[in-house]
Amino acid sequence: MDAHALKVLEFPAVLACLAREAATPLGREAAETLLPGTDPSAIAESLDAVAETREALLGTRLPLDGVHDVREAVAAARMAGACLDPVTLGEIASTLEAARRLRAAGGALRGAWPRLRAAAARLRPPADLLAELRRCLAPDGSVADAASAELARLRKQVAAQREAILGALRALLQGAAAHGAVAEQFVTLRNDRYVIPVTREGRARIRGIVQDQSASGQTLFLEPEGVVEQNNRLRLLRQAEEREVRRVLTRLTGLVGTLADAIEETMQALAALDLLVARARLADRWQAARPALVADGRLLLRRARHPLLLEQAGGSDAAVVPIDLEVGGRFR
Incomplete structure (x- = not known):
């Protein structure tokens, strides 16, 4: 059937209705690109699968949440030396986790639904990769301390160094406040350096480097001389931490690239399962009858x-x- 005939029959509008029933971007794309079938046996099998799924969904909810379209990211991971950011790696992990849940849900289905169970069984997310991504990525989208012993060590040093600087500056604030040298009693950051707010008049009482000033110019943000080297050390530790984070991300990206084929097959199976469920939902919403x-x-x-x-x-x-x-x- 040519494109003009499909347009006259408003087939694209029907596909748009189907796409709205899909729960994932992969399923929506699969719905929008469907074409009418011509093989009677394939059509009959497809109708059986939809009827089965429609019946199964009466008492079952398949967990289709957490799926992302990570095809571009997985393709990028194939390149040598590629480094995906932790949020993108987290989306890959979320998609693999969704596939794992769906496979388990399909295996737990009760009733005569072999086609739906088979669709779920085609989901084969790489278990070792999923476990490693879980171990190395924190829920907030950052790289977890557990990703490497070196990262854990560096972060511990960063925290200790930061506390040492804050302790020194708080003590200095207390002493300077008695002479009216400080504008307010707090420690803040300017140019990635810990500083204290001092008045212009109090500037002469504290030796150090002015990193910034307030809009009025009455408050100077001063890095006292006594913490300059401590701030320098903190910066070096943070740079080392950033290098270790990148090393971890590059390693994880390499694992994704190595298993790219398996991930892409899993995404194809996710799209097919989501499309099947969407067809069943639409059939139910329209109260459709299976044709002979x-x-x-x-x-x-x-x-x-x-x-x-x-x-x-x-x-x-x-x-x-x-x-x-x-x-x-x-x-x-």
Whole structure:
């Protein structure tokens, strides 16, 4: 069937309705690119799968949340030396975790639903990769301390160095406050350096480097001389931490690249399963009846309602008048 015929039949509009039932970006794309089938046996098998899934969903919810379209990221990971950011790696982990949950949910299905169980069984997320991503990535989208012993060591040193600086500056604030040299009693950051706010008049009482000033110019943000080297050491530790984080991310990206084929197969299986569930949901919402397939070219519809009119009517059967339609045989 050519594109013009599909457009006249408003097939793209039907696919748009189907895409809205999909729970994932992969399923929506699969729905929007569907074409009518021509193989009777494949059509019958597809109808069986939809009918099965429709029945199964009456008492079962398949956990389709957490799926992301990570195809571009996985393709990028194939490149030597690639380094994906932790958020993107987290999306890959979330997608693999969703596939793991769906596979388990499919295996736990009870009833005569072999096609739905088979669709879930085609989900084979790499378990070792998922476990490593979980271990190395924190829920907040950062790299976890547990990602490497070196990272844990560096972060411990960063925390200790920061506390040493803060302790020194708080002690200095207490002493300077008695002479009216400080504008306020707090420690802040300017240019990635810990500083204290001092008054212009109090500047002469404390030796150090002015890193910034307030909009009025009355408050100077001073890095006292006594913490300059401590701030320098903190910066070096943070740079070492950043290098270790990048090393971890590069290693994880390499693992993704090595298993790219398996991840892409899992995403294809996710798209197929989501599409199957979307078709079942749409069939249920439209109260669709499974057609009997015939080979003689006849089409017979009894009390049929136009699905797009149903959509316009908000799914209300009463608002759409059913019709009988027969094409072929005696009618052309």
